[in-house]
Amino acid sequence: MSDLYARHRAVAPDWLALYYEDPIEITHGEGRHVWDASGRRYLDFFGGILTTMTAHALPEVTKAVSEQAGRIIHSSTLYLNRPMVELAERIAQLSGIPDARVFFTTSGTEANDTALLLATTYRRSNTVLAMRNSYHGRSFSAIGITGNRGWSPTSLSPLQTLYVHGGVRTRGPFAHLSDAEFTAACVEDLRDLLGHTRPPAALIAEPVQGVGGFTSPPDGLYAAFRDVLKEHGILWIADEVQTGWGRTGDHFWGWQAHGRSGPPDIVTFAKGIGNGMSVGGVVARAEIMNCLDANSISTFGGTQITMAAGLANLTYLLEHDLQGNARRVGGLLIERLRSVAAQLPGVREVRGRGLMIGVELARPGTDEADPQAAAAVLEAARDGGLLIGKGGGHNTSALRIAPPLSLTVAEAEEGAAILEHALRGAC
Numbered sequence: 523m524s525d526l527y528a529r530h531r532a533v534a535p536d537w538l539a540l541y542y543e544d545p546i547e548i549t550h551g552e553g554r555h556v557w558d559a560s561g562r563r564y565l566d567f568f569g570g571i572l573t574t575m576t577a578h579a580l581p582e583v584t585k586a587v588s589e590q591a592g593r594i595i596h597s598s599t600l601y602l603n604r605p606m607v608e609l610a611e612r613i614a615q616l617s618g619i620p621d622a623r624v625f626f627t628t629s630g631t632e633a634n635d636t637a638l639l640l641a642t643t644y645r646r647s648n649t650v651l652a653m654r655n656s657y658h659g660r661s662f663s664a665i666g667i668t669g670n671r672g673w674s675p676t677s678l679s680p681l682q683t684l685y686v687h688g689g690v691r692t693r694g695p696f697a698h699l700s701d702a703e704f705t706a707a708c709v710e711d712l713r714d715l716l717g718h719t720r721p722p723a724a725l726i727a728e729p730v731q732g733v734g735g736f737t738s739p740p741d742g743l744y745a746a747f748r749d750v751l752k753e754h755g756i757l758w759i760a761d762e763v764q765t766g767w768g769r770t771g772d773h774f775w776g777w778q779a780h781g782r783s784g785p786p787d788i789v790t791f792a793k794g795i796g797n798g799m800s801v802g803g804v805v806a807r808a809e810i811m812n813c814l815d816a817n818s819i820s821t822f823g824g825t826q827i828t829m830a831a832g833l834a835n836l837t838y839l840l841e842h843d844l845q846g847n848a849r850r851v852g853g854l855l856i857e858r859l860r861s862v863a864a865q866l867p868g869v870r871e872v873r874g875r876g877l878m879i880g881v882e883l884a885r886p887g888t889d890e891a892d893p894q895a896a897a898a899v900l901e902a903a904r905d906g907g908l909l910i911g912k913g914g915g916h917n918t919s920a921l922r923i924a925p926p927l928s929l930t931v932a933e934a935e936e937g938a939a940i941l942e943h944a945l946r947g948a949c
């Protein structure tokens with residue numbers, strides 16, 4: 523350890539670009555808990571950053587990784603390797619996409635970049651539709667299409683992007699409408715937009731917006747969009763980076779809440795599948811996946827060690843029905859937080875499904891977002907031994923709760939009690 527590091531340990535070292543000014547240093551984890559360098563234990567209600575999908579230090583994943591490391595960590599992804607073939611087969615089957623092909627990347631950003639490359643090439647258009655308040659990653663193309671100003675440090679973009687209403691209901695012109703009216707208004711907005719533009723390649727959308735604050739449209743909105751998109755030959759890309767693998771409890775993929783008109787043309791995934799290992803990817807119909815006229819590989823996408831982790835993690839998730847656990851425990855947690863929210867004027871709404879729960883804060887008596895309260899709750903929760911996230915547009919006024927999907931009822935209760943205390947102090 524360098525002297526410089528030792529001196530800076532309590533605050534962020536100034537040679538590192540970081541998100542928080544005073545981040546804690548995590549040294550290890552087990553189950554749903556992590557420990558910092560001072561030995562303090564935290565209940566992890568953010569699952570890393572929705573990356574620890576099953577549990578920290580899950581023995582099944584650790585064993586698969588260490589056994590794979592003893593054989594070979596990485597060879598050229600020009601060649602086949604057994605864990606990659608098996609994981610791709612499982613994901614292709616689970617995707618619901620007919621004649622599906624899988625391409626592995628190392629992150630959600632790279633997965634979305636690949637999806638945008640495929641869609642724009644297939645449709646020969648560099649215009650895309652994206653949702654207001656969306657986030658799809660931090661490459662130049664992904665940042666360029668984000669509909670979330672707080673996450674868009676450049677206004678330049680290689681793509682022309684048109685933004686559609688529908689991802690957020692908390693505020694905005696359609697907030698007061700019923701589900702059916704909201705859906706009809708968003709569909710009309712989409713139709714109107716398409717009447718004024720050259721045909722876009724695709725609509726890219728998160729079924730539940732992630733960094734946007736865990737907001738979701740009424741079930742069926744994207745199915746209604748799909749009918750319109752099909753009329754124009756426009757592809758539907760579902761960004762499942764946060765919503766995939768059963769996180770929303772009711773469904774294995776977030777798009778299934780909108781599944782009336784069948785699966786999307788392209789699904790992107792990342793975050794939880796590797797349980798912390800860098801695994802991302804794209805699933806698409808073969809004719810779309812094969813449309814590029816030059817070869818491309820991802821040097822680290824599909825490498826043995828990450829694929830072994832993904833395979834062991836997915837197997838555990840399915841065998842232990844963690845989707846069902848997310849539905850049951852998440853349902854209890856949402857109920858518990860709603861009963862707290864009912865007593866606090868600064869909590870505007872508790873929303874979500876499964877273990878993807880957003881708590882929206884507003885200045886008491888108003889509809890105005892309250893980012894200061896969100897920051898205060900985050901800090902108080904951390905002091906109480908609970909890690910959560912925040913998000914929600916350029917006014918980050920939503921708390922985000924997304925623990926590993928193996929969360930127990932007792933842990934849900936423990937976390938809710940800490941959060942209740944933090945909320946009572948700030949709202």
Ligand code: PLP
Pocket residue numbers: 628629630631632634657658659660728732733761762763764792793802
């Ligand atoms: N898409 C969504 C919905 C995300 O939430 C994120 C990251 O938060 C990304 C894409 C980018 O993924 P990554 O950070 O792995 O590049």
